[in-house]
Amino acid sequence: MIQEAFNSDTLKGRVALITGGGSGIGFGIATAMVNAGAKVVIASRKTDVLEEAASKLKAIGGDVAWVQTDVREPEQVKRAVETAVDTFGGLDIMIANAAGNFVVPSATMSLNAWRTVIDIDLNGTFYCAQAAYPHLKASKFGGRLLAISTMRALEGWPGCAHAGAAKAGIISLIRSLSAEWGADGIRCNTIAPGAIGNTLGVQKIYEDQGDEVRRQQLAQIPLGELGRVEDIAAAAVYLCSALGDYVTGTDLVVDGGRQRRMQEGSGANGKKESAA
Ligand code: COA
Numbered sequence: 081m082i083q084e085a086f087n088s089d090t091l092k093g094r095v096a097l098i099t100g101g102g103s104g105i106g107f108g109i110a111t112a113m114v115n116a117g118a119k120v121v122i123a124s125r126k127t128d129v130l131e132e133a134a135s136k137l138k139a140i141g142g143d144v145a146w147v148q149t150d151v152r153e154p155e156q157v158k159r160a161v162e163t164a165v166d167t168f169g170g171l172d173i174m175i176a177n178a179a180g181n182f183v184v185p186s187a188t189m190s191l192n193a194w195r196t197v198i199d200i201d202l203n204g205t206f207y208c209a210q211a212a213y214p215h216l217k218a219s220k221f222g223g224r225l226l227a228i229s230t231m232r233a234l235e236g237w238p239g240c241a242h243a244g245a246a247k248a249g250i251i252s253l254i255r256s257l258s259a260e261w262g263a264d265g266i267r268c269n270t271i272a273p274g275a276i277g278n279t280l281g282v283q284k285i286y287e288d289q290g291d292e293v294r295r296q297q298l299a300q301i302p303l304g305e306l307g308r309v310e311d312i313a314a315a316a317v318y319l320c321s322a323l324g325d326y327v328t329g330t331d332l333v334v335d336g337g338r339q340r341r342m343q344e345g346s347g348a349n350g351k352k353e354s355a356a
Pocket residue numbers: 179180181182183184190191192193194196197280281282
C-alpha cells in the first residue's frame with residue numbers, strides 16, 4: 081500500500097546516496113527510492129552485504145551502484161560521493177543513515193565505545209553533509225540532506241547515552257545546516273523513527289533485552305505495533321520529493337505515537353523507564 085502512494089516519477093531523474101544502505105532502514109529507503117524512480121548508490125562497510133543488496137535492487141529494476149565506505153573516514157565518505165557523481169552525473173539526495181548503537185551503562189562504558197558511536201553517528205553525518213554540499217547545491221531539484229535522529233535524543237536515552245548524545249548533535253547540526261544552506265536550495269531534515277521491527281537496532285536495544293522490555297516497548301506505542309521499515313522509507317521519499325519542497329529544518333517523528341505516550345508517562349505517573 082505504501083509503495084502505491086508514490087510512483088516511478090516521484091523521484092525520477094534524482095540521484096541518491098544512502099549510507100548504511102545495505103540493510104535495515106537504509107535498505108528500505110534504497111528500495112523505496114528505486115521504486116520512486118531515483119538512481120541509487122548504497123554505501124556501507126561490508127562488501128558482501130552491499131553486493132547482495134545491490135543485486136536485489138537491480139532485480140526490481142534499479143539503476144544502482146555500491147561503494148564500500150566507513151563513515152568514520154572522511155576520505156571514504158568523499159569517495160562515496162564521487163562514486164555517485166561519476167556514475168550517475170550528480171547528487172541530489174544525501175541520506176546520512178549509517179549508525180551504531182548498543183546498550184551499555186555509562187559508568188562502565190569504555191572510552192572507545194563512546195568515541196565509536198559518536199564517530200559513526202555524529203561525525204559521520206557531518207562528513208556526509210560537507211562532502212555532499214557542492215553537489216546538493218548544484219541539484220536542479222533543490223538538494224536534500226536527510227539524517228536519522230530519535231526522539232530519545234532530546235529526552236535522554238538511559239542505557240544508550242552515547243547514541244542519544246550523538247543523535248541530539250545530529251538534530252542540532254541539521255537545524256544549523258537548514259539555515260546556512262537554505263539559500264542554496266538545500267532542504268535539510270531529520271526523521272525520528274520509533275521502534276521499527278526487523279531491524280538490528282530494535283533487536284539489540286529491545287528484543288535482546290528480554291520479553292519484559294519488548295512488552296514494555298509495545299505498551300508505549302499508541303498504535304499498538306512496531307513500525308515497519310517501509311514507514312520510514314515513505315517519510316524519506318516524501319521529504320526528498322517535490323512534495324517536501326517547503327520542508328526544511330524539521331524532525332519528522334514516525335513512531336506510532338510513542339513520543340506522546342512516553343511524555344505522558346514521565347509526567348503523569350513518573351514511571352522509571354527501562355534502559356531501552
Ligand atoms: N557493550 C559495551 N561495549 C561495546 C559493545 C557492547 N555491546 N559493543 C562494542 N563495544 C565497545 C567495544 O568493546 C570497543 O571498545 P574497546 O576497544 O574499549 O573494547 C568499542 O565499543 C568499539 O567496538 P568495535 O566492535 O571495535 O567497533 P566496530 O567499529 O567494529 O563496531 C559498533 C561498531 C560497535 C557500533 C558495532 O556494533 C556495529 O557496527 N554495529 C552495526 C550497526 C548497528 O549497531 N546498528 C544499529 C543502529 S541503531
